[in-house]
Amino acid sequence: MALGQRPDYARIARHVINIDELFIDYARVFLPSHDRQAWDNVVRIAGGITEKNTPRNLQGRDSYVVALEQYLSTTRLHDTILDGLRTAVRYDKTYFDKIVASLLPLLEKLTTRKISQLLAPDYGDLNDPRPVFNWQQAIRQRAIIYVGLDALSDAEIAAAVGNSMFADLVSVAGHIYKHGVMDGLPQTEENPAINLHCDEFSELMGDEFIPLINKGGGAGVEVTAYTQTLSDIEARIGDRAKADQVVGNFNSRIMMRVRESATVELLTKQLPQVDVLSNSISSGVTDSADAQGNISFSSNTQDRMSSIQVPLLEPASLVQLPKGQAFALLEGGQLWKLRIPLPGRSTRSADAGKHHTHSPLYGKTVRQHAHMVGPPGDSCNGEK
Known part of the structure; x- marks a missing residue:
């Protein structure tokens, strides 16, 4: 930024490989602002270097x-x-190259093929019709942004892009918290809610995400995360305390069928014990001790009512949930049982081969690359 250049992955990769160039370029800009003859002196010294x-x-x-x-x-x-x-630059060049060697493979992936055009577009290319926006503009416009990270194909790139995206969003949330979303504009309005839905949450987790769920509420950020088990988050972060910190910042929890007991207890341990009435019936017969009497035996029947405390929800209830059903802990601890409608077989067959998205252009592109062409008259979000 000090050189008037927009930082991107391509420039970072170039300067990691050749940090000498960055050092020289910055010195050429910085030194004359303090001493007009400084750079001339450097050039003179460089001429005598052997x-x-x-x-x-x-x-x-x-x-x-x-x-x-x-x-x-x-x-x-x-x-x-x-x-x-x-x-x-004071490090031995061979030693410095060893330090950054582990970073280069990832940077090469982020700066090659079409992903480089997506992450580091040429802002001066007037022939590129793609819109360029930032988080601040998207929030002001109340836009819907879908980010497909494709973690199944390349988890390393998905994590790198996702983490940098969240780090940028944390910075924007901090700015909104201090100055408001309309900072720098003449009009003022209330900060909008920023709804963030994160599927496969464990793939995106990192230290930069913790401040977003911990303090992002002050800027209007509302995070909805989807994951399978608590162990997925712990394995990603590598720290049980941080995993508990992440989970503890979510007020509402919706849990479908899970197999891990630690994950089940995230919901069941939040529920109180309840009193349940227990009914027991007992009966008995007693022979008479008087063999000459008219009464041969006596009998009695007792109906007893007692109160016992049991968990409101047992872990086994979540483990055995059928598909499409869930338990939800909402509004400060109210337990709800949810039944979610599932698409029928005929609906799934009718939708086979279609890609429904918020953007007709994106849906059309996905279908072309997937080599899935619908029948004549088939449409994608109204575009034929």
Whole structure:
């Protein structure tokens, strides 16, 4: 940003591979603002740099990097960005390459093929008809955004894109909380609700997501997360305490059939014990001790009522739920039993081969790439 460039994955990958270029470019912009002759002095020093007078830790670096290090060592210029870049280039080049080696495979995936065109579009390309927007614009317009991360095909890219997206949304939520959604515009209005639905929640979880569910409510963020088990979240984060922190920030819980006892207890342990009346009948017969008397025996029958405490909902009740049914803990602890209508066989057959989306253009594109062409007159959201 200090260089007037918009950061994207392509630039990050280029500068990770060649950090010397970033250091030199920033120094060329920063130094003249403090000393007009500074860059000329660096150029003069660079002209005298040879392999023999280059420090061992800077071997293999650009001559301008060595010259900048020598120049900055003799001055008292301090800048947060410049100091950070100096620290990076001071590492031995071979050692630095080993440090960033694990990052490069992921960056290569994010900067190749069509995903690069999606994540790092050319903002100056006037022939590209695709709209470019940010979270702030989408929230102001009350837009609906669908993000298909395709974690089944490539979980690594899905996690990287999802985490960066959530980190950006956390930043925007913080800005909205402090200044409002219409900050910088003449008109003012109440902050809208931001409804975030996260399917396969465990695939998207990361440390950057915790502030969103913990403090995002102040900015109007309402998160609805869908996952299978508590263990999925714990395995993703790697910390049981953080997993409990995540789950504890969800006020309402809807649970369908699950097999893991720890997940079931997230709902059942929130429910109180209830008093249940128990009815027991007992009867007995007693022989008479007087063998000469008229009474041979006596009998009695007792009907007893007692109160016992039992859990309102047993874990087995959730384990044995049929498809399409669920229990819900809503509105501060009210238990509801839900029955969800399921599509019939005829409905599923009629919808086979169709891709229904909010965007007719997107639905048309999906069908073309999936090689699924409907019969004549078939439509996708009204577009034939």
